[in-house]
Structure formats: C-alpha cells, structure tokens
Amino acid sequence: MRLSIVLFDGFTALDVVGGYEVLANVPGITTEFVAASTGPVFADTRRLALHAYRTLEETTHTDILYVPGGPGVEKGLRNPALLDAIRRLHAASTWTIGICNGVELLGAACAIQDLNVTTNWFARARVAAYGAKVGTARYQRDGKVVTGAGVSASIDAGLFLAGLIAGEDVAKTIQLGIEYYPAPPFGNGTPDTAPAAAQALVRAFEQHAPQRLESLQPAF
C-alpha cells in the first residue's frame, strides 16, 4: 500500500511524524512525502524542513492519504491546487487520515461532510462549518476517514489506523517498537480541562499563528 503524506509550507512537524512513525512501519506500506514541488518544505517554526520528493501533480493515486495540520493550513485553504489534489486523491483512496486542523483541509476538499470527525480543540467550530459532526475524541473513524485531535494525537490516530489496516497484533508490536507508553510529566487531562490561563495563551498563539509564520525567516 502507498502512504502519501502531504506537506505544505507551515505544517506542524509532530502532526506528520507521529503518524508516520507508526504507519511507515506497517509491513507492506511504502511511504512517500508529496508537496506542490519537490525539495525541503518548512514546518511552522521555519527551523525544521522535511523533504518532499514527489509533486502533488504527479501523484495520480494513493492508498492512504495523510493530511497534517499546522499554522500553514490557513494559506492552504486559499490554495486551489492543494485542495484539488486532496479532493482527487481522497476520491480514490482506501483510507484518508487527517490530523489536527488539517481536518479543515479535508473539509474544504469536501471529504468530511456529514461525517463524525475530531480535530484540534481550537479548530472545532471551523471544521463544523464544513458540515462535519465534530466530537472531542482523540481519534475518530467514520467510514474510510480517520481523524486525529491536535498534533501529538497523530500517534494515537496512527496506531488506531494501523490496527484497522494490519490488525491489533501488528499495531501493538509497533506500539512497543516506538515505546508508546506515555507518562506526561505534567499530567494527562484533556484540552478542555487545561487551566484557563494556558487555554487563553494557546488560543492567542494559534490566532496569530498564520501571521507569525509569515514573519519567520526560513533557517536556510
């Protein structure tokens, strides 16, 4: 099976790599990184760059379409070529996985209307505006569409999808391989139970994320 991970300027690296680290290790899956053009694509910090080596245009088909999120989503929503590619690849995919506010891109590509989905906690209203039924789960499946909550939820959503594709034993073995037995040093609540001060800070940070992204110089 071909796993195509879509990169765009200003993606969030852990949105990508959490799910990648799980799915790329499923036997029989071949992973590729695709973007508008080949070469390094900068993450939201402008300090990390992942390499894309296939263009969206030359990607005519994939089995698993993987759409991450990040502050770059806002610009992505105004990019018809990106949305067209997502719509086209989703139409013929076996599975489509969206992480964080990358689920907005699936929404704009008409891939989640009437579906049960999850997303980053600050993107819930925007995703609902695309006609999806938005819950607060860490990962969610509806038909062939699997969605994950914010950033690090890509690991949970990836393991869940790995279980659907290859069975629970394979997924558990990968879980051991990546030692995913989390012990967050500052507890394990939910975004909705986080301190109000932290919620306000993160909301403010996220609101200005697209402008901040534009202001950051690429590292090279």
Place this chain on the structure above:
Amino acid sequence: MRLSIVLFDGFTALDVVGGYEVLANVPGITTEFVAASTGPVFADTRRLALHAYRTLEETTHTDILYVPGGPGVEKGLRNPALLDAIRRLHAASTWTIGICNGVELLGAACAIQDLNVTTNWFARARVAAYGAKVGTARYQRDGKVVTGAGVSASIDAGLFLAGLIAGEDVAKTIQLGIEYYPAPPFGNGTPDTAPAAAQALVRAFEQHAPQRLESLQPAF
C-alpha cells in the same frame, strides 16, 4: 538559547520530532539541525529526510545538545567525528538530552559515566556498559543530562526539560499546544509488560536494524 539537534544517517524520526516540537516552542530557544554535512539526512525508513543546515564542524558551541537514537546509532558508534563533536559540544552545554539508544552515543562520548539514565528498553545493557546506572524510567535527569526512553518518550523527556528550562507553566502551555493528552488505542502498559510475542518480534527487528538500514534504498 541555542538548541542543536544532531542528525545522522538512520536516525529515528520521532526520536527527533517529539522533543523538537516541545523544545522549539520554548520562548527564547532557537533550534537548528546539525549533521556531518548540510542537506537532507535520511531517517531509518529511508523514506523521510530532515534537512541539516549546519555542519558539526562549524558548530563550536550550543546551549542544548540533543542526540536522538535509531538504527543508525551502530554506525555512529564507529564514527569518531560524530563522537568527537558530541563530546566537545557536551563539555560546554548547559543541557544535554539523549533519547532512545542515542544514549549509547552519549556513552561512547563519555558523557554518562556514573550517571542515572534511561534508554530504549532493548539498549539498557549496552548503555550500562558505558558505566551509567540504567533505570526503566520514561525520562531521567542527572545533573545537566536528561535522557528519554524509546522513540515517543522524546515528548515526555522534552516536556520535562522544558519545565526545567522555562518553568512548569510554560511546559504545561506547550503540552496544551501539542495536545499531549495521550490515549493509546491499545492500552498504556510498559515495554516490560508487553506481550512476550511482541517483545520477541521487536527484539528481532531491532537486532537486524543496522543491516536492514543498509539494504534500504533512499527515497530520492
């Protein structure tokens, strides 16, 4: 503060990106990716490449030295230039963080003798051989050296170090930003309580990882 993340052929991507996603978002930290030479560096699957934009040689100092693990560690242990750079940068760092079997590289660079450390569960004996006291914690601090267990533990170790550097409130805000409220779909035990069959599979996989790495064609 400068955070220098060391890349080498055959690193494990989540070893890098889990901690990066936390630490790169600490106010005042500037992140860079360093390697033997600049350009794309391939992860262990040979399907993902992160871009290095500073050479180890020109990196004369860093505040936070970050050493990930992966199947490429075995080759790294036979690379005097890599070990010299780690030894040199560690000598003057404020913090040094090692993840997974990257802790072996710290061992070979004489950075963990007599220290309490953790590492990937399959690398414990090899790390102990460098004179470290190896525990089974998910993250561990001894002086300026913070170590993390396998792969995804880079997130926990990163949050722990972020708390040491910038205080618990900042670390909690970043935890919310990356929505690190994990809910592993197949439970949350420990590597030591994983099913024996999964342990045997992963051990076999890891034992042959360096040879497998050599057999994989780079994606581009």
